[in-house]
Structures are given as structure tokens and as C-alpha cells.
Amino acid sequence: MEIDYSLYLVTDSTPAILSKNKLDDIVRAAVEGGVTVVQYRDKHSDTAALIRTAQSLRAICKQHAVPLIINDRVDVALAVDADGVHLGQTDMEIEDPIVARGILGPRKTIGVTVSSLIEAVNAVKAGADYLGIGTVYATPTKQDTKAILGPTGIRDILDGINGLGNLIPTVAIGGINAKNIQRVMFKSQARRKMLDGVAVVSAIIAADDPKAAARELRRLVNERPGFISGRPNPVKGLDDLFKRVNAVIRDLGTKTPLCHNMTNLVVQNFAANVALAIGSSPIMANNGDEAPELAALGGALVINMGSVTPESTTNYVRAAQAYNTCGRPVLFDPVGAGATKLRRETVKKLMAECYFEVIKGNESELRVLWGEVNTQQKGVEGGISTSSALDKAALTMKLALRERNIVVLTGKNDYLSDGARTYAIKNGSEYLARITGSGCTLGTTIAACLAAHREDKLLATFSGMLMYVMASERASRREDVKGPGTFVPAFIDELANVAALAQKLDDSWLADVKAGKIGIAEPDSI
Numbered sequence: 001m002e003i004d005y006s007l008y009l010v011t012d013s014t015p016a017i018l019s020k021n022k023l024d025d026i027v028r029a030a031v032e033g034g035v036t037v038v039q040y041r042d043k044h045s046d047t048a049a050l051i052r053t054a055q056s057l058r059a060i061c062k063q064h065a066v067p068l069i070i071n072d073r074v075d076v077a078l079a080v081d082a083d084g085v086h087l088g089q090t091d092m093e094i095e096d097p098i099v100a101r102g103i104l105g106p107r108k109t110i111g112v113t114v115s116s117l118i119e120a121v122n123a124v125k126a127g128a129d130y131l132g133i134g135t136v137y138a139t140p141t142k143q144d145t146k147a148i149l150g151p152t153g154i155r156d157i158l159d160g161i162n163g164l165g166n167l168i169p170t171v172a173i174g175g176i177n178a179k180n181i182q183r184v185m186f187k188s189q190a191r192r193k194m195l196d197g198v199a200v201v202s203a204i205i206a207a208d209d210p211k212a213a214a215r216e217l218r219r220l221v222n223e224r225p226g227f228i229s230g231r232p233n234p235v236k237g238l239d240d241l242f243k244r245v246n247a248v249i250r251d252l253g254t255k256t257p258l259c260h261n262m263t264n265l266v267v268q269n270f271a272a273n274v275a276l277a278i279g280s281s282p283i284m285a286n287n288g289d290e291a292p293e294l295a296a297l298g299g300a301l302v303i304n305m306g307s308v309t310p311e312s313t314t315n316y317v318r319a320a321q322a323y324n325t326c327g328r329p330v331l332f333d334p335v336g337a338g339a340t341k342l343r344r345e346t347v348k349k350l351m352a353e354c355y356f357e358v359i360k361g362n363e364s365e366l367r368v369l370w371g372e373v374n375t376q377q378k379g380v381e382g383g384i385s386t387s388s389a390l391d392k393a394a395l396t397m398k399l400a401l402r403e404r405n406i407v408v409l410t411g412k413n414d415y416l417s418d419g420a421r422t423y424a425i426k427n428g429s430e431y432l433a434r435i436t437g438s439g440c441t442l443g444t445t446i447a448a449c450l451a452a453h454r455e456d457k458l459l460a461t462f463s464g465m466l467m468y469v470m471a472s473e474r475a476s477r478r479e480d481v482k483g484p485g486t487f488v489p490a491f492i493d494e495l496a497n498v499a500a501l502a503q504k505l506d507d508s509w510l511a512d513v514k515a516g517k518i519g520i521a522e523p524d525s526i
Contacts, residue, residue, distance in 0.1 A: 001083065003067050003109060004036040005130060005197035007218050008171050010071070012205050013042045013053075019206075024056050026210045031064040033214025035204070036197070039086050039111075041071035054080040069111060074100050077108070084109030086132065089119060097126040113173075115147055117160040124161060130169040132199060133157055136184055137175025137352065139201070148174075150352045151187035152402065158190040173199035178216055179321055182225040183355045187404060197221065226327025227355050234456040236421065238517050241462055242510060248453045248463035249502035253279035257451035258299025259444055262286050262319060264306030267437035270488070271302075274441040277495040278467065280448035288318025295319075295326040300451035302443045303356075304333045305346060313346050320354035329450040329457075332356040333443045337368040344368065351403075357450060357457055359399070360408040360443050363392060370399055385411065389424065393518040397422045406461045408446070410439060414465060415518075418458040425465055426514040429472035431487040442468050445495075467502075470509055471495040 009030050013023055027038055040057050042050055054070060058080045061068040067083035070076050077085040085100055087110070097110045104110070112123035113132045120131055133154050135147075147153070154172050161168065172184055176198050185195055200217060207213035235241050259280040261271050268284045275282035285294065295301070301323045303316050323330045332354075337347045347369060359369065363385050385392070393415050400407040401419035409415040414425045432438040446464035453460040474497070475481060475490040498509050 001067070001107065001109065003083075003130070003169070005169050005171050006221050007035050007214065008037040008039065008132075008173075008197050008199040009035045009204055009214070010039045010041050010173065010199050010201045011057075012201050013045065017202060017206050023053065024060065026205055027057055028060050029209075029211035030204050030214045031061060031066045033204075033211035034218030035066065035214050036218075037067050037069060039069040039071055039199075040082075041086075043071075047073075047076065050076045051079050054082065058082060067109065069109065074103050078104060082108075084111065084129070086111040086113070088113045089115070097123065097128050101127055114157065115149065117157050120157050120161050121164065124164060124166050124168055128168065130171065130196075131161070132171050132173050133195075134172055134199075135174030136172050137180070139175040151184050154184070154188035154195070155190050155402075158188065158193045158195070162190060162193040167193075169196040171195060171197040171199045173201075176200050177203040178213070178220060179325075180353065181217060181220050182223075182227075183324065183353075185221065186225055186228065187355065189404070225324075225355075227324045227329075227357070229327070229329070229357070229454045229457060234418075234421075235459050238423065238515065241423075241459055242507075242513070244459055245463045245466055245510065246502045246505045246507055248449055248460055249278075249467055249499060250505065252449055252452040253499055253503050255452045256281050257448060258283060258294065258297045259448045259451065260285060260291070260294050260299055260301045260319075260323075261304065261444060262312075262316060263302065263304035263440055267304070267306065267440040270437045271441050271444045273492050274495060275444050275448060277492045277499065278445055278448055279499050280444075280451070282444070286312065286315055288315035288322070291319035291322035292325075295323045295328050298328065298451070300329040300331065300447040302331045302333065302440075302447045303350070304440050304443060305335045305337070305343065305350075306440070308343055308346050313349060316346075316350055317353050320350070320356070324355050329357040329447060329454075330354065331358040331360060331443050331447040331450070333440065334359070334361050334365045334369060335439075337361065337365040356403070356405055358406045358408060358446060358461055359403065360410065360439070360446065362410050362439075363387060363395070366395055366399055366407065366409055370395065370402075389413065390518070393417070393422050393424065406457050408461060408465070410442065414469070416458065416461055416465065421458055422518045423462065424516055424518055425469060426516075427466075427473060427512070428469040429476035429487070429491075431476055431481075431484050431491075432469075432472050434484040435488055466510065466513060466515070467495065467498050470513065471498045473512065474498070474509070 069084045069086050070082045071086050109129045111130045112128040114120040204210050204213045259275045272282040320330050396407045396409045396415040397417040400417040445468045449460040449464035471494040474494040478490050481487050481490045
């Protein structure tokens with residue numbers, strides 16, 4: 001039978017989840033709200049009770065033309081003529097899907113839980129009809145998880161089974177709710193395969209209004225996420241990018257979008273002045289509870305991980321998710337990502353629970369995000385790099401491919417990529433490395449451009465980077481600049497001057513740009 005897996009409900013009969021509600025009533029409301037598959041899961045009731053409940057759920061599901069799958073118990077599935085059975089890995093041998101098929105017959109659906117590529121391959125070879133992949137995030141209903149996969153782990157499995165030439169349907173499970181469902185679907189998408197749906201438990205079972213919860217989840221599954229921006233055919237040539245830079249900066253000055261900075265106290269004043277100089281409207285607000293209202297104003301968010309505490313991490317997540325929900329851009333600056341255990345754990349949490357349109361960092365920071373466990377930073381500095389320009393460009397590109405966003409690698413030369421287009425920029429004053437907050441305020445500039453220009457994220461990022469580095473060079477050439485102390489006010493002046501030239505579509509400030517496209521073959525590991 002052909003099944004729509006888009007919103008897959010897994011039941012939970014524990015009193016802590018059900019409270020005083022009846023499972024029948026919850027399932028009825030859920031299928032009325034838009035659930036497309038129901039799996040009856042009960043690890044504690046005896047066989048007679050399982051059959052009674054399954055019969056009742058079968059009647060409800062049949063009335064709404066929704067398949068009923070029984071968790072693990074082939075005998076119960078057979079007794080109530082359920083549409084199929086779902087097998088876990090805890091006590092499953094490779095032949096179990098074959099055995100289940102022999103008992104239930106060829107028309108019934110056999111699903112298998114997998115948490116690794118090996119398990120997925122074995123399940124496909126054994127004849128599974130669909131895979132439940134997880135656990136995506138830790139959850140009270142799954143305490144015995146072998147691994148928390150996250151969207152990246154899901155994507156690795158999807159890539160692997162796609163290599164088998166098998167189009168087996170897949171659903172992700174584990175900690176999925178209305179706040180992260182679109183992010184899971186989007187970030188887990190492999191090159192040639194995406195999830196067919198998501199499985200939820202408490203997001204519906206424990207909801208005050210299961211029908212409304214199901215309706216909202218179904219809407220989120222079916223709709224394009226608001227945080228995805230960009231047109232289908234972005235600007236491809238470097239010359240065309242240059243031609244459009246002034247227009248992006250002019251839009252910035254015309255729209256004066258909000259630039260919400262969550263950054264350390266040392267940099268806040270500098271960031272606010274830079275935002276004002278380029279034509280943005282700054283706000284420095286580190287409390288995540290303010291973010292939903294600020295996100296609704298149509299600006300952008302910068303998360304600068306300069307000062308990390310458990311409280312700040314919670315605020316970062318709240319703010320990023322609020323901007324994700326409103327479809328507004330978020331830039332993440334993982335300052336000192338590899339310096340301490342706390343910073344590494346914070347990065348892992350933010351990458352798992354938020355979507356960032358742009359990630360900006362030095363080489364060491366980006367290597368931590370890529371997953372290189374031996375990367376160690378001394379403070380926030382990137383250290384001396386021994387990587388070639390091609391190595392840095394490749395790191396930038398493959399991280400952008402994996403995260404489905406824009407990645408900026410900063411250093412003596414800067415690199416940016418959206419996974420398809422990769423460029424190097426070889427401009428910038430040496431004074432930028434001798435003042436506090438230059439990296440932070442580059443993030444502010446890029447984010448402001450992203451808020452003003454939503455059609456092509458890479459173009460917006462490229463424009464912000466050029467504005468920043470060319471203003472720094474103009475400032476360093478001024479006669480009144482004698483060193484880092486006099487450079488900062490001159491730099492702010494030149495940012496304003498570049499913005500003014502862009503308003504007139506005067507591209508003279510771009511005359512000395514040193515930028516080029518880098519051609520890199522797409523790595524097999526992405």
C-alpha cells in the first residue's frame with residue numbers, strides 16, 4: 001500500500017504523558033488534525049490489553065483512511081489486521097523483517113528503526129518498506145539511545161542509502177516538535193534524497209489540544225520554511241556580483257533594517273556605531289525573551305559567542321529560533337569555538353537547535369564546526385595557519401554544503417561560499433587585526449546586508465564583506481590615521497562614506513577590490 005509518511009504519530013501510553021486523557025480520544029483528534037500514519041507503541045501492557053486498544057485504534061484510523069502500524073508486536077498486528085508493524089533494533093536480528101513479512105503477508109508494511117548507516121543498509125537488504133531514523137534529539141521517551149544523530153547524522157544515513165539505488169521512504173524521530181520540525185527537514189536533506197516525513201510523540205500526545213497541534217505540525221511539514229531565502233537562479237558570475245553590490249548597499253541605506261546584536265560588552269558600542277554608519281538600526285539585546293518581538297520587526301540577528309555562560313546559551317537558542325520562525329536571517333560567529341569544553345558544547349547545541357543563514361569564523365573555529373576533534377584554540381585567536389588557500393576554500397565550501405547556508409572564513413584572505421559558488425577576497429587593512437571587535441563588526445555589517453537583501457544570500461554577504469574591507473583600506477590610507485587608535489574613528493567614517501557612494505551608485509570605491517572565484521570539485525563526503 002502507498003503511504004503518506006509526512007506526519008507520523010507514535011503513541012505513548014505512559015500516565016506521565018497521557019495524564020487523564022484517553023489514548024483513543026487523542027488519536028482521533030490527531031488524525032482529524034492531519035496525522036498521516038499512526039504507530040501504536042506500548043511496552044508495558046499485556047497482550048490482551050494491547051489487542052483491545054489496537055482494535056479501537058484500528059477502527060479510528062480506518063474511518064479516516066490512516067494506516068495503523070503496531071510497534072514490535074507482530075502477533076498484535078496480525079490479530080487486529082493492522083496495516084503493518086514497526087521493528088526496533090534492541091532485540092532484532094537481520095532476518096526479523098523477513099520473518100514479519102512471512103507472517104503478515106506481502107501487502108503489509110514493515111518499518112525498521114535505524115540509528116546508523118550499517119543498520120539502515122541491513123534493514124533495506126532485509127526488505128524493510130520504510131525506515132525510522134533517529135534519535136535526532138534526546139527525549140524522555142528515548143532514554144536508551146545509542147547515539148544522538150542530529151540533522152547531520154540523518155543526512156549521512158540518507159546519503160548512504162541513496163547510494164544503494166533504493167528509494168525507501170524515511171522518517172526522522174526523536175525530540176521533534178513545532179519549533180524544530182522545519183529545521184530538521186531542511187538541514188537533514190542529502191544531495192539526492194530528503195526525508196519523507198517526521199515522527200512525533202509528545203508534541204501531539206502531550207499537547208493540550210492534539211488536533212490543533214497536529215494541524216500546525218502538518219502545516220509546517222508542508223510549507224516552505226520561512227528561514228529559506230534566495231531565488232532559484234542566483235547571480236553566478238563574479239562580474240555580475242560586482243554590478244549588484246552597490247544596489248544591495250543602497251537597499252540597506254533605504255530600508256535601515258534592524259540589526260540585533262547578541263555580543264559581549266566590550267564590542268557593543270563599536271558594533272552599534274558600525275551599524276549606524278552603514279545605514280542599519282542597531283539594538284544590543286542579550287535577553288532571548290525579547291527576540292520574538294524584535295524578529296517581527298524585519299531585521300537580522302547576530303549571535304557572537306564572545307562571552308559564554310549557560311544562561312547566554314539559552315538566550316542564543318531562544319533568539320535564533322524566534323528569528324528562524326519569522327524567516328529572518330541569523331549570523332553565527334562561533335568565537336573561540338575550540339578553546340574550551342564549554343564552548344565546544346555550546347557550538348554543538350546551537351548547531352543542532354538553530355539554523356544560521358551565515359556562519360562566520362576563522363579557520364580554527366570552522367574546523368571545530370566541521371567536526372575536527374583535535375582542533376585547539378588559544379583564546380579567540382585562530383593561530384598561525386599552515387593550510388593552503390585551496391584547503392581553506394575547500395573547508396568553507398564543504399561546511400556550506402553540509403549546513404545549506406553561507407560560510408565565511410576570515411583571515412589574511414577571506415573566503416565565502418554557498419556550496420556552489422566559492423570566492424576569495426584579498427583586501428583589508430592590517431589594522432583590523434590590531435583592534436578589538438573587527439570580526440564582530442564584520443558580522444554586524446554582513447547581517448545588515450542580509451536583512452536588506454533577501455534574494456541572494458551570497459550576494460548580500462559578498463556586498464557586506466566588500467564594504468567592510470574596502471572601508472578599512474580607505475581609512476588606513478588617510479593622513480590622520482597614525483595607528484590602531486586613530487584608525488577606528490576613521491574606519492567608521494569611511495564605512496559611512498562608502499554607504500554614501502553606494503547610494504549614488506558610484507562604484508569608484510570598488511576599484512581596488514581583489515577578489516576571485518575558486519573552482520573546487522564537490523567532495524564525495526558531503
